[in-house]
Amino acid sequence: MADEIRIRKIEPGEEAAARRxxxxxxxxxxxxxxxRKRGERWRxxxxxxxxxxxxxxVAEHDGRIVGIIGTNTxxxxxxxxxxxxxxxxDLLIDPTVRGKGIGKxxxxxxxxxxxxxxxxxxxxxxxxxxxxxxxxxxxGFTAMHIVLSRARLALRLxxxxxxxxxxxxxxxxxxxxxxxxxxxxxxxxASETPPREAxxxxxxxxxxxxxxxxxxxxxxxxxxxxxxVHRYRFVEMRSAAGLTGLAIVRLTGGRNPMGVILDLIVDPxxxxxxxxxxxxxxxxxxxxxxxxxxIELPPALAPIASKAFPCSFREDFPIVLRAADPDLRSExxxxxxxxxxxxxxxDADY
Numbered sequence: 001m002a003d004e005i006r007i008r009k010i011e012p013g014e015e016a017a018a019r020r021x022x023x024x025x026x027x028x029x030x031x032x033x034x035x036r037k038r039g040e041r042w043r044x045x046x047x048x049x050x051x052x053x054x055x056x057x058v059a060e061h062d063g064r065i066v067g068i069i070g071t072n073t074x075x076x077x078x079x080x081x082x083x084x085x086x087x088x089x090d091l092l093i094d095p096t097v098r099g100k101g102i103g104k105x106x107x108x109x110x111x112x113x114x115x116x117x118x119x120x121x122x123x124x125x126x127x128x129x130x131x132x133x134x135x136x137x138x139x140g141f142t143a144m145h146i147v148l149s150r151a152r153l154a155l156r157l158x159x160x161x162x163x164x165x166x167x168x169x170x171x172x173x174x175x176x177x178x179x180x181x182x183x184x185x186x187x188x189x190a191s192e193t194p195p196r197e198a199x200x201x202x203x204x205x206x207x208x209x210x211x212x213x214x215x216x217x218x219x220x221x222x223x224x225x226x227x228x229v230h231r232y233r234f235v236e237m238r239s240a241a242g243l244t245g246l247a248i249v250r251l252t253g254g255r256n257p258m259g260v261i262l263d264l265i266v267d268p269x270x271x272x273x274x275x276x277x278x279x280x281x282x283x284x285x286x287x288x289x290x291x292x293x294x295i296e297l298p299p300a301l302a303p304i305a306s307k308a309f310p311c312s313f314r315e316d317f318p319i320v321l322r323a324a325d326p327d328l329r330s331e332x333x334x335x336x337x338x339x340x341x342x343x344x345x346x347d348a349d350y
Contacts, residue, residue, distance in 0.1 A: 004061070005059055005060070005061050005066075005067075005100055005101070005102055005105060006059070006060040006061075007057060007058075007059050007060075007105045007106060007108075007109045008057065008058060008060065009055060009056070009057060009058075010055060010056040010057070010058050014058070014065075015039070015042065015056075016039075017065055018056060018058060018065055018068055019035050019038045019039050019042065020035060021065045021066075021068060021092070021094070022034070022038055022068060022090060022092055023035040023038060025092055037229065040228035040229065041228060041229065042056070042070065043228070044222075044226060044227060044228050045070070045072055045089060046070050046071070046072050046089070048222070048226065049072045049073070049222055050218045050219060050221075050222050051072070051073035051074060051075060051084060052073060053073055053113070055070075055071065055072075056068060056069070056070050056071070057069050057071065057106055057109045057110060059093075059102045059105065059106055061094075061097055061100075061102075065094075066093070066094040066096075066097045066102060067092065067093045067094060067097075067102040067103070067105075067106050068090065068091070068092050068106070069088060069089075069090065069091045069106040069107070069109070069110050070088070070089035070090040070091075071086050071087060071088055071089060071110050071113065072086075072087055072089065073085070073086055073087070073114065074086075074087045074118075074213055074214075075213065075214040075219075076116065076118075076211065076212065076213055076214065077206055077209060077211065077212045077213075077214050078211055082214050083115070083116055084114055084115075084116070085114055085115075085116035085117065085118055086110060086111070086113050086114035086116070086117045086118070087117075087118055087119075088107075088110055088117070088118075088119045091103070091106065091126070093106075103129055104129065104132070104133055107129065107130060107133045108133060111133065111134070111135070117135070119135065141296050141297065141316070142296070142297050142302040142305075142314050142315070142316050143294060143295075143296050143314065143315045143316075144294070144295050144296070144297060144302065144305045144306070144309065144312050144313075144314050145171075145292055145293075145294055145312055145313050145314070145315070146282055146292060146293040146294075146295070146305075146309045146311060146312045147291075147292050147311045147312065147313075148259075148282070148285075148286045148290060148291055148292055148293065148311070149256075149291040149292070152256040152291035153256065153291045153292045155255075155256055156254065156256040156258070156291060156292075171313040187236075187237070187238045187239070188235065188236070188237055188238075188276075188280035188283070188284070189235075189236050189238070190233050190234065190235045190236070190284050191233070191234050191236065192231075192233060192234070193234065194220050194224060194225075194234050194246075194248075195234060195236055195243055195246065197242065197243045198215075198220055198234075198243075198246055198265070199215065199216050199217045199220060200243075201243050201244075201245075201246055201265055202215040202216070202265050205265065205266065205267045205268070208267055208268055208269055209268065215263075215265070224248060224262075230250050231250065232248055232249065232250050232262070233248075233249050233250065233284070233288075234246060234247075234248055234249075235247040235248075235249055235277075235280055235281045235284050237266070237273070237276060237277050237280055244266065244267075244273060245264070245265065245266035245273055245276070245277035245280075246263075246264075246265040246266070246277075247261055247263070247264050247265075247277055247278070247280065247281035248261075248262045248263040248264075249261050249262065249281050249284065249285055250262065251285065251288055251289070251290060256291045257288075257289055257290055257291065258290060258291065258292055258293070258294060259282070259285030259286070259288070259290030259292070259293040259294070260293070260294050260295075261278070261281050261282075261285075261293060261294070261295040264277060264278070264281075264295075268301070271304055274301065274304055275304055275307075275308045278295070278304075278305060278308055278309075279308060281293075282309070302314060
């Protein structure tokens with residue numbers, strides 16, 4: 001049938017066509033660059049990640065790709081043990097065939113590939129799509145924007161004319177100056193390679209999280225050692241007992257770079273340690289030239305960051321979940337969730 005939509009896994013040799021389709025969303029002058037960079041990231045994110053499967057699903061109509069959703073498997077720590085879940089990445093529908101239910105079919109194929117499916121950070125339209133396909137809005141996360149230089153961040157924001165950046169600009173000049181001194185006596189240092197105790201630190205604090213992405217040696221090697229574009233720094237917090245906290249950070253490009261805190265590994269019950277590690281990471285990024293720092297937190301930890309950084313403003317986003325196990329659908333399970341859900345790590349959005 002002419003209107004038939006076929007949903008299937010991507011086949012060998014189709015990656016270039018899928019990337020060409022995805023690059024079509026960009027302005028013509030940026031499509032070749034997007035095509036190239038998407039290939040590097042897709043191979044890393046969807047095909048070479050340590051958990052294997054499920055990969056990329058495509059929607060085919062009249063012999064051409066008209067929709068795509070990228071997914072990868074992650075291991076999550078839950079009260080029921082460590083489970084494999086599927087995590088959504090890139091989603092795009094050809095605007096010429098919208099209204100045929102392609103987005104719904106792609107989401108259904110994705111969510112059925114594992115017992116647990118998780119999505120994060122959707123706009124209102126996409127969020128409604130996921131809820132309509134059986135997902136539950138379980139809890140949100142807060143993106144904290146810590147302003148270190150109002151003038152330099154303003155220049156960065158003014159480069160783009162997007163309405164959200166103009167709204168952010170208004171918030172920036174209402175903030176007090178940054179104050180980064182920590183009250184915790186800890187040694188803070190940074191290195192270009194993860195400390196050998198990184199996975200052991202995670203194991204020592206993992207039991208204090210009810211829900212978190214599992215981190216081990218293989219995860220660290222893939223997530224932060226094999227990324228095709230970004231280079232990371234590892235901010236270590238140490239005491240006489242050894243490594244007590246680890247923040248993984250990077251800088252974006254440009255004349256006025258943003259700092260991004262991608263992961264925090266620390267005992268979440270120790271508010272002083274959480275605050276000291278955050279401040280140590282932000283201080284390091286400031287010393288490297290960042291005009292602002294972006295960090296994502298669950299609602300329970302956002303007040304700690306707000307208190308530590310009065311020079312910040314926040315934006316809230318949803319997280320959705322689909323799980324066969326009712327224990328994993330319980331909203332209460334997410335109240336003490338880990339603050340970071342590993343994402344594709346695209347560049348900061350301003």
